[in-house]
Amino acid sequence: MNTVKTVRELRAAVARARSEGKRIGFVPTMGNLHSGHAALVAKAAQRVDFVVASIFVNPLQFGAGEDLDKYPRTLAADQEKLLEAGCHLLFAPSVEEMYPDGMAGQTRVSVPQLSEGLCGASRPGHFEGVATVVSKLFNMVQPDLAVFGQKDYQQLAVIRALVHDLNMPIQIIGEPTVRAADGLALSSRNGYLSEEQRAIAPALYRSLGQIAQAIRNGERDYPRLLAEQQQQLEAAGLRRDYLEIRQAQNLRPATAEDRDLVILVAAYLGATRLIDNLHLDLNTPA
Secondary structure (H helix, E strand, O other), X not given: OEEEOOHHHHHHHHHHHXXXXXXXXXXXXXXXXXXXXXXXXXXXHHHOOEEEEEEOOOHHHOOOOOOOOOOOOOHHHHHHHHHHHOOOEEEOOOHHHHOOOOOOOOOOOOOOOOOOOOHHHHOOOHHHHHHHHHHHXXXXXOOOEEEEEOOOHHHXXXXXXXXXXXXXXXXXXXXXOOEOOOOOEOOHHHHHOOHHHHHHOOHHHHHHHHHHHHHHOOOOOHHHHHHHHHHHHHHHOOEEEEEEEEEOXXXXXXXXXXXXXXXXXXXXXXXXXXXXXXXXXXOOOO
């Protein structure tokens, strides 16, 4: 696996692979990689001949008071994990390489509606920063396909819409969330949790599962169901940001008639914000 730090080097390496008839896959990350990221790279390696990954902690998607400065940078360890997962090329640019003219005048990409509510309400400007950097990376790599984790469900929906609306010839693949043995979704931010908080964190996924089971059992009073689970989360020591049931395809609020649902949660454990979701298709058996 080669590591490059400039757009010029990236494009040259991808051009060589294309000249050899190889299909290109892409996995963008912010580094501090875990086995969930490795699964994304492995999925890409199954589908294409040449896998590009990026590591870039994007300032444009962090708001004031968020964890940009303390977000872990673990390049050497990340390189080992990418190599083991089947990555061929790592693009690890600096902020100056990505935004050579600064960020104040940077052209922005906005995906309306899907970016609103949920994490978009809690983190104003976040999805504009995501859509902008992903658009730049897609133009730099020009992959045939790109793989994203389903843990960031709203982000995945935003990126699918971005690719569709801007007619980008890129197949977007959503890879199922990788979880620890106790159900906690793997996340780079799990490393912020104390031992006591880590023991509490799986309550998020348990609540999602209890909501899903209640719906499968015929419960349709969503406000009451969500209020009950919110109380359970608070009793466990989690501070809710949101807990909602939405239509899976467009993230609009779910009604009792909807059959394809996603249950989404974000909550704080101390200063650490965790997110998770559970897709529930009532048209398929449990």
